[in-house]
Amino acid sequence: MLGVDDVATRLGSVGFRCRECGACCRRVAEDSNLVLVSPAEVRAIMAVTGMAWDKVAEPYPDFISADNGGEYTLAWCLRRTADACIFLRDGRCSIYARRPWICRTYPFMLVDDDLAVSECPGLGAPLTPLDARDAAADLCRRQAAEAVEEAGIRAVFHEATVPPGKRAVIDSEGVKVLDD
Template identity: 35%
Template sequence: MKKADSDLEYFENEANALKEYPKSRFLEVVQDVGFECDFCGKCCTHAFNDHVYLLKDDVSRLLEIDSNALMPSPYFDFCDQDGRFYVSGYSLKTQSDDVGSCVFLENNRCRIYDKRPLICRVYPYMIHREEDDSGSYDWREISGLNEHGLYGAEMNENEAAEIYEITKKYESGYINQEIEFLKAVSNHFEKNKLKHIPKVYDKRIRDFEKGEIVTVFVYYNGIFHEHQTQK
């Protein structure tokens, strides 16, 4: 599939770029920013952070806690000629309040804090490249800067180095999960004589947006798991 090949090339390039990312830059940025959580709970809401994408190890752990807390990640990657979607992983469900709080958020505190997903442990730190409003494509290390939390806290180099290691672990895990998915979905489509049809994708997305139930295959642990989901 052309789309899968293109996406695979992108993530392989990102994997190589991440290997070359200078640790010293990250340490300088995070120490300069000095982020400190003020327990506002913003990062745990759909309104502020859209969705929480889970790595394979997160899913394995959360399945033991509450399997009903998981849903197919909301941005589907592919759609076959029969209108079935394919996506690279799971996300956390949200509550039905005004801001879409995480299913595990209660009184602005996480009910599974010690077992929370890796992205939650990392946030607001990141190490990936994005295009800014001016069209410049460069590394970003902090998400939601000046939109939540406190700034200017003192942070020594050892603390910054620990944050760097766990952040790089997440970013690397995410990229590798995407690469594994793209290879698997290409093989699955070829083996089963399936095709990614953009027109079918667009139609089924419109159906999904209208509230129709759609079939989504979620890639987890080397297998495509079938789900019926509704917005």
């Protein structure tokens, strides 16, 4: 895994400044604004909004068939309208202080020992060494949080049973059967 200093160096060479355009929150192509969230992130958003789980999150849209006629997916996403994330209001994020890791670190992501960069109008802008280090620290924390969530899903998955004919999300907290 890359360390904070290595990531900061790479971020500095790419450059970035958020233009607050909200393009990353809008659907520009099929699932372009699909934001994966952990159960902990859903609960944090619920705490600040007072919204129920199913109003904050939706199952990841790709389901896998179980042997018993049921189906499951392994992730949650922020709920969306046809056009944008439900938390994009008047061009701004209404949960900015509790936004998920994906949103906090966009347009960057650490994939093993590589920095992945998504398209964004803010790329190429000068980034101070302090800002690069802060962003790098966030990316490393995100990578660690995702590794913990993935390990939790693996542990639950081995014991998971999807009820026959039902749809469910298997996450680090267990099997959550979806309402029909």
